[in-house]
Amino acid sequence: MFKAPYPPYDPTDKNCFSYETVYKRWPIILTGIIDHLHRLNHDCAMEMQQDIADDKRAELDVRVQASKDIIGTISKLKYQMARDHKLELIPSDNEPFVELYNTELAELSQSNKDTWFTAPWLYAECYLYRLLRSWFTTSPSMFWQSFDPFFGQKMDTLKSSGDAIYQLATTLHEVSEEKDTLESDPDKLGVLFKEMVQMCLWGNATDLSLLTNPSHADIQDLQSVGRDAQEKRKDFILRDDQDTVWAHLKTLKGGRVDFALDNAGYELFTDFVFADFLVTYTPYVSRVVFHPKLIPWFVSDVTPPDFRALIESLSDPSFFPPSNRETAEQSKAHVEAMVSRWKRYIDEGKFALSVPADTPLGPRGVTEGDVVKKGGFWTQPYAYWDMKERATELWEELAKESGLVIFKGDLHYRKLTGDVRWPAFTPWETAIGPLAGSFPILSLRTSKADVVAGVNGEVADKLDQEQGNKWRVNGKYALISFCPAKKQT
Known part of the structure; x- marks a missing residue:
């Protein structure tokens, strides 16, 4: 190891x-x-x-x-x-x-x-x-055996996200009206790709394990979307591999993209939006596989029931508070059309969980089955650089079948880097150890823990001098880190 x-x-x-x-x-x-x-x-x-x-x-x-x-x-x-x-x-x-x-x-x-x-x-x-x-x-009590003590919090946070969800649904609708233009204009498609990456990146800010008592206003502020918000945030992206990952994505043809999921609710919604963009509007991706946790995890992480609950909630016209519905009837129609498309993609296998969608929490009584082999590694306490040895089947599937594995959020970043005291200037490829080169890796992370790698040393030193370690943990700064697969010889 x-x-x-x-x-x-x-x-x-x-x-x-x-x-x-x-x-x-x-x-x-x-x-x-x-x-x-x-x-x-x-x-x-x-x-x-x-x-x-x-x-x-x-x-x-x-x-x-x-x-x-x-x-x-x-x-x-x-x-x-x-x-x-x-x-x-x-x-x-x-x-x-x-x-x-x-x-x-x-x-x-x-x-x-x-x-x-x-x-x-x-x-x-x-x-x-x-x-x-x-x-x-x-x-x-059988009631508690299948109970997620954080499910209510996750759903309440999703309910508070109506404004951002309506806005993104309308944005995606506007993209659909330009589909013919996008097919003949790869540069414009690349611009939209970067907007989707940043939308997915900052969607990670809503983390209930850190926001232990978030208000409705807190959530809306964290979920502010649109070009103006993204323009203000670009200076806070300390590593930005968007161009490199876009160049890689364009080498795929009908490829598969995997999302190692982080938070349920609004962040999962942004993951769906990103996946929708990749499958619907680019010729490079034909299938997206989502990887959940098998047990309630770090308060807000996605489990299979959370995955199902998002679709069910977005399909319910009464889910969001009335104030949102009354002011966004057109956007509401955009949400309905979008979710209808997602349901079709799930039925067709274009969107899929890495485990059966009806997988219960646990799963109880299963220790060596396919569900655990494909989904259990995410709730082990190990660094991902040991994936090949500790989760061989998962590693082999990603290495053989995935054109890009997107690791969402802070915990995945900590596990990718082993959560050790790497100097901030350590090359990203070095910090992820033997996993580097196994398959194409994209980490989208707003920084909420001390470990940082792949950042310009002078920039990190200046932030350390000005803020101590606060810049590493307050979620204000972000990292878009890409590592390609090794070329086959």
Whole structure:
């Protein structure tokens, strides 16, 4: 296995974002889950006061008692986290990777790095979400076994995104009216491609694991779209490989593009818009494959149910608040036409999940099946430079079939680079280790963690002097990083 020449970020270093994550962000996220479960228990109690069947009442009672156990366990975890207790073994829950996580934890204990503030940040954060999953999936209530504690937040954020969604739907409609012109004007197509890349890039700003209490205004500001907004933001793109990746894309003919997805809701919507543009308006791409997470992950990451929920929500005329609907009737029609096309693409296989669309959370009882082999690697705690050894089938499929793999968001970037202290000027190809050259890689990332690579050293030094590490973690700056595949000999 590849070993980077630099160490991982130290969670005990109060100047690093990892310390703030353990000290502040994670307890807020856990408190949010507890509050959500309390609200659901209240709803159950109100329902039990109604005239309902005995079997339904018994089911609700089991659900409430089971949720109280989960609340107690999460509350205990908050206490232990704040006091830097040891990470506990993940209990056997009939879902993948329990042994994998526990083996890694045992190795960390050998070097006394198995507490909340001493474990490597990347491992500890992945471990946290896998541990949370185990407490729900082992519940005696079937309701909690398939429960995503973040689903409501994801849907609320999507509802708050109506203005941006309507605007992008209208933009895509305007593009459709110029389709004949685009086919004869590759330069104009290239300009639109860059607009789509930036739309997809800044759509990544809505990250619920960072926006622990976002307001409606916060969300709208982050999702501002249009040429004026993009023009203002271009100076904040610290690495910009748009020209290079466009030149690469033009070498494809009816090729396949893969999206390693990040956030559900609005960001997933922008991924669909980008995919729609590639398939509908360019001759270079005929199929897009989307790669979700198999369990609730980093609050807002896409799971198969989230994928289905986006299409269902956009198909529901009453989903967005009335203020949005009343002021955007024409755009509403554009959304309907766009989603109708997406449904057709899904039926035809032009749009596809990497796992069956009806894959349940977990999936329970599956440890070595095709679903896990194709989708499980994304919820392991490892750097992607070990993909060939740790997820051979996934690596081989991408290497043989994909013309471009787009990695969305900050966590994918951290895993691509191993989340280690690379000097910012480190070449991008160096920072992604042995994965470089395996297949064409495009990383679209607004920076929300310390690790940065492929940035001009003088620019990084100036930002460090002016802002400390804030520019690395506040989501204001972005990186468009491309690495081509090695030429076959």
